[in-house]
Amino acid sequence: MRDELSVLSAFLVVAEERSFTKAAKQLNISTSGLSHAIRRLEEQIGVRLLTRTTRSVSPTDAGEQLLAHLRPALADIRATLTNLSGLQTKPVGRVRLLCPRLAAKTVLAPGLGRFARDYPDVELDITTDDSRVDLVSAGFDAGIQFGEYIAQDMVAVRVSPDLRPAIVGAPAYFALHAKPTAPRDVLQHRCIGFRHRGESKYRWEFDKGDQSLAISVSGSLNVDDLDLVIQAALDGAGLAWVAEDRIVQHLATGALVRVLEDWCPPFPGFFLYYPSRKQQPAALAAVIDTFRFTN
Structure with a gap:
């Protein structure tokens, strides 16, 4: 109950339940811990938010003003978190991809139409740049480059055969x-x-x-x-x-x-690379699956 957003969420539950006991049970915390957290919130902002008696709890005028703004704000936050969580399972949203012009022509161009048809909810934003740009600092989700130029801490997936x-x-x-x-x-x-x-x-x-x-x-x-x-x-x-x-x-x-x-022997061709395997968005996974090279 230490961070501010958690305390505000708890205040909303107490105000709606009109009971510390019911709210504590719903939040799976102790009643005394919940009461202490709300009292700290009141001390922090300098006004009483709840009127407490032995039989009931109700919002003060200041509490009602806070609730009027808190309900839609928390609803928006919850909706945003739900949408972000959905990025893990459904291919939606934007993928920013950096690649040299040669890779755009030989790797991406043959599959762009199929990708657009298969994943209409994904916005694939492609930037062609032959210079070797730092992926993360430039704000890209993934890049395509020759294997020899890709840093070892990147995840790399082959997207072309060996080139000669x-x-x-x-x-x-x-x-x-x-x-x-x-x-x-x-x-x-x-x-x-x-x-x-x-x-x-x-x-x-x-x-x-x-x-x-x-x-x-x-x-x-x-x-x-x-x-x-x-x-x-x-x-x-x-x-x-x-x-x-x-x-x-x-x-x-x-x-x-x-x-x-x-x-002139063959050399490793192009690889799609990105920073981490953890919490990979479904939209990026769709890009990888579409352009992955298979023999």
């Missing part, structure tokens, strides 16, 4: 330039640079067995959009480092030619 990089160029480009046979050969080529918004240009990564290289390539074209990277490569502007799944059709038709394939 590809170094590619157009036949017209290779008609004028010899194909690279080793990673450092790309330093002699015009390379299409890519940078995440607000970050430095991406260094091309190569792995083969126990060898790993990260090379800062050079070229006259630097962009922050992967679609532009692919289009520039198709137009013969130079070599490009892209995800294999984005150019499958161009490889099949021969519009792009792959090089250094043995230096």
Whole structure:
């Protein structure tokens, strides 16, 4: 009975029951403890709220004024708590999701229509941002990112298969330039640079067995959009480092030619991550179930 809201709730019960004994039984506390708590409340605000006799209890004028405001206020609080409790069992409310643009296109876009149909009471609020933002401080419920960038204290759920990089160029480009046979050969080529918004240009990564290289390539074209990277490569502007799944059709038709394939093994793809498993809202669980990757 120490916190203020509990004491106010107890006062309401006493006033409605017109009895400390009945109210104490309903609240499952001692009559003396309840009487002491109400008396402390009266001392705190400086006015008597209840008139007590050996036979009855009734609100004073000040008590009636408090009751007039207390009843709707407590009703609103109880309704809010009930609604919040419902978030655990029924997918309703808002889920704020942060993801890079590539994940929005490859992970989210194919399932957004199904999610909207299956969960009409969930507002999925998606922000695309290629920079690595702190999820909690920025006010997001969950994010999507490459596994290597996710902090160990986060819960991570796979939402894409492994991805594989590809170094590619157009036949017209290779008609004028010899194909690279080793990673450092790309330093002699015009390379299409890519940078995440607000970050430095991406260094091309190569792995083969126990060898790993990260090379800062050079070229006259630097962009922050992967679609532009692919289009520039198709137009013969130079070599490009892209995800294999984005150019499958161009490889099949021969519009792009792959090089250094043995230096480009698969790497873990995208994961949906969030801070805790405890008290997980049903709306977030619905997002996870919809976009979870299964073989």
